[in-house]
Each structure stands twice: as structure tokens, then as C-alpha cells.
Amino acid sequence: MTNSIHILIIEDSEDDIEMFLRRLSKDGFDVSFRHVSKPNDLEEAFQEGGWDVILCDYFLPGVTWQEVLQSWAISFSRNCPLILTSGITDFDSALEAMHQGASDFISKADLSRLSPVIRRELEKTEIRRQKERAEAELKDSNLKLKLALKSLKNIQDQMIAVERFRALGEMASGIAHDFNNALMILQGSVEEIESQRAAPQEIVRKMRTQIDDAASVVRRLKDFYRTSPASEETAVDIDAVLQDVKEFTKPKWEKTVAEGGESVVVEIGETSESFVWADPSKLREIITNLIFNSCDAMQETAGKITLSTRSASGFVEIRVEDTGPGMTPEVKARCLEPLYSTKGPDGTGLGLSIVSAVVQSFGGKVLIESEPGEGTVVSLYLRRAEISELPEPSCHRSISELRPVRVLVVDDEPVISRLLTKQLSSLGHKASSLTNPLDVTKVMETEWIDLVLTDRSMPEMSGDNLAKLVKALNPETKVLMATGFGDLMIAKGETPEGVDLIVPKPISLEVIVDSLEALFPVCPDSVALSG
Incomplete structure (x- = not known):
């Protein structure tokens, strides 16, 4: 050999x-x-x-x-x-x-040992090399295993988060229904106050804005069921939004008192008198979120939060600037990641990620400037709405132009059924109400009903089954479903059999008028409201 x-x-x-x-x-x-x-x-x-x-x-x-x-x-x-x-x-x-x-x-x-020693050493060297290769492969495998375990842990965390969101989504649907019912009562009360001559209009305006924003927050619960929630964009007066947000967040920042006894101050700096394309409610919500984040960051040392706007090449830059402790490079690099939080158990890790997602849905972007000890500036860049693009004020037909109809309101909440009946009557319609859907058959067998306005979630009979019953009794009777689940149903494209139109609660007088226009158009070329 x-x-x-x-x-x-x-x-x-x-x-x-x-x-x-x-x-x-x-x-x-x-x-x-x-x-x-x-x-x-x-x-x-x-x-x-x-x-x-x-x-x-x-x-x-x-x-x-x-x-x-x-x-x-x-x-x-x-x-x-x-x-x-x-x-x-x-x-x-x-x-x-x-x-x-x-x-x-x-x-x-005596060279008789030379060849045996060389063979022995070559074998030992080969064994050592094989061992080193095996150790290197083992080390590489361990590294890959650690990375795989880390990836698995991340996936597991994401699955837990998804499961948590799914559970929250299921809870949210019930919360949305109950909360929207409460908002419905508040909204009806505000509209009743507004109709009085001596009503304080500025206070009423703020109350309506707050109710609308609360309703919008509830509507966003549908995001648990949708991956890409659509934005209802319109031209928004950003300066007016900043004024509103400053006023609405006052209870938060005035009560944020640092160790030295001083409270946080919010000021509005230079503004550009601009309009932007956005959903006004979501825009107020994300700016509110940024102010709350700044307040939380200034728990130890009170400071100032400045809201300002300026033009930026087809965009409007909305700046939320604070004099807080700022962010480390590591925190700044990850602050927009979902589920990343520096607030421990008190934080969800969703605040800034939601801000970023909402701004991107408006076709904008978010930039963050921050250094430790130098404060933080969050800039929202939103598309400018030029004056020529601003929509004309919407024009509804006067109440007198709408044909009076006979409406039967069915809602298991007596306060809401009475409120809807009162609103319909104020519009010139003949309205009556029931709190038990099982009584609908008796009414429709003795009276002509043009419209049944029904809730969806009722103990004796669901609104879905009631709609089928109404169409069986009289196919010409329209069914309008007003429910706290409305936005969730619309988001999922869910229209129960027999239902002609779905509207989410809370319902304003304007929504009632729009719904009646869609269901009972005065002329053939009237445009139906999409549900």
C-alpha cells in the first residue's frame, strides 16, 4: 500500500x-x-x-x-x-x-520507528481534525438551534399576541354593542339640548365631538377582524384639530405632576393654516396618543409639549415635540414595532405602532427625532389638501321633502326605543316602539308598517330572525338594522337575510335622515345609501 x-x-x-x-x-x-x-x-x-x-x-x-x-x-x-x-x-x-x-x-x-510514528501521528492528526470539524459543526448547529429557538419563541409570542387579540376582538364585539347603546342615549340627549334656543352651543359642540370620537374608537374595534381597515378620509383643518386635542387632553397633562410639583404644559406653536387628507377622528386619536406618551415620559421632570404644523413639499408636517428625557438609540430603533414597550406591565406596546399604521393608511409617514436628555419630536407627514380640492358642503333635502312613513322601532333597551321613536316623530314620521320582538307579528297583522328599525342583539329574538319574519309578513316593508355591531358587520361584509340597510350605533338625526333618503327616495334617480 x-x-x-x-x-x-x-x-x-x-x-x-x-x-x-x-x-x-x-x-x-x-x-x-x-x-x-x-x-x-x-x-x-x-x-x-x-x-x-x-x-x-x-x-x-x-x-x-x-x-x-x-x-x-x-x-x-x-x-x-x-x-x-x-x-x-x-x-x-x-x-x-x-x-x-x-x-x-x-x-x-534507528529509523525503524520513523514510519510507524508518522502513521500514528497522521492518524491522530486526522482524528483531531475530524473532532475539530465535528465541534465546529456542533457549534454551528447549536447556533442555528439557538436562532431557531429564538425564532420559535418570537412566533410563539406572536401567536400568543394574535390569540390575545382574537380574544379581545370577541370581547370587543360585546363591549361595542353595550357602549354604543350608551353613546346612543348620550347623543340623543345632546341633540335634544341642542334643539333648545338657550343651549350653550360651544359646550354642545364639544360634547358632540367627544361622542363622535368615542363612537369612532368603538368602531375601530372592528380592526380585530380586519387586516387593512379602510380610512374614511376627508379634508381636515389640522389647526382646529390641534386646538381640540389640546382642550380634550387637558385633564391628562394638567394632572401629570413631576417630583418637583410642576405640571406638564401643552402649547400650540407656529401653524400653517393647512388642511390634510385624513379621518378627523383617527387623527385626533393618534395626536392624543402622542401627547399621552409625552406625559408618561415626563413623570419625573415636568416639561413642555409643543404642537405645531408647517408645509413640507406637498405634505403638512404635524410636530409633537416634548422636553422629556428622550430615547436611547436602541429604544428609538424599535419604538414603532408592535408589542414593543418601555412601560413594563403598564404598556401594551401598541401606541406608536398604531400611530404609524394610521398615518401610513393616510398615505403619510412618521419620523422620530430623539436623543437621551434632549427630548423627542414625532413628526407626522400627511398629504396636503389644496383649497381647490376641498369638498363642497353636503346638501340634504329638507325634512319636509321626505315622505312621512310609518316606522316600528324594535329595541330591547326601553330608553333607546323611546329615543328613536322621539327622533323619528320630530322628523314628521309616525313612529311607535316595541321592546319585545315577539310582539311584531301582532302589530304588522293589524297595521301597515313601512319600516321596521331593529336592534340586532335581543334576548327574545335576534334582529336577523326578526328581519326574516318581517319579510315573510310583508315583503314591501323595509328593514333597517341599527346595532352596536354595525361597523363589525359592514367590515366583514355581513348583511343578514331580509335586512335592507345596516347603520352602526350611535345614530344621529343626520344618519336617520340619510337612511330614510336611501330607503324611501323621493325621485327615481335618487342615490341609495350603501350599507
């Missing part, structure tokens, strides 16, 4: 080199080699590398075997065996050499 071997021979005797080569050839080795004897040549040979074995004379001119060993250990990390050879058999010298790292010690007087 012939073994190819590439040897570096460090030797100053040509005769000894010839003796090594004859012995190895005799023992079956096919040898290629390089011979060096000077220190400079030795360094070059070590840099060349690729040696299977190094044979080094114990006594060399100009360099000691210890220096050769040191250089060898650095260059080859002991992955190439180095065997010392000597014409003098000295047991102590052999022990010392091997103690300092030499693979073996061979006497030139």
Missing part, C-alpha cells in the same frame, strides 16, 4: 535527508518534500503550509529546536505533527522535547 505524503524536512545534513527518504520509500510512502536549513527559509516554509509532517533536527545552526517548536505551534496550531530527530540518543532530551510539544523524538541511529 502506497501513501502519498508531503514533508517539510528541517535538516542541515544532506546525507540524513537521503536516509529519511530511503526509509520512508521502503516503508511504502510516496514522498514529496521541501528541505530547509536556515531560519529565513524556515519562516517562509511555515507560511507556505500544506505539510502533512515536519521532521526537524535537534541540533540546527542559527536556530534552536525550542524556537522551531514555538513557531510551529503558532503557525499550525499543532494540526501538523512535528517530529524531532537526532543522532544522539538522549532519553532526557527526548522527554523534554515531547513535554514542550513535539509529537515524538526519533533517533537517527
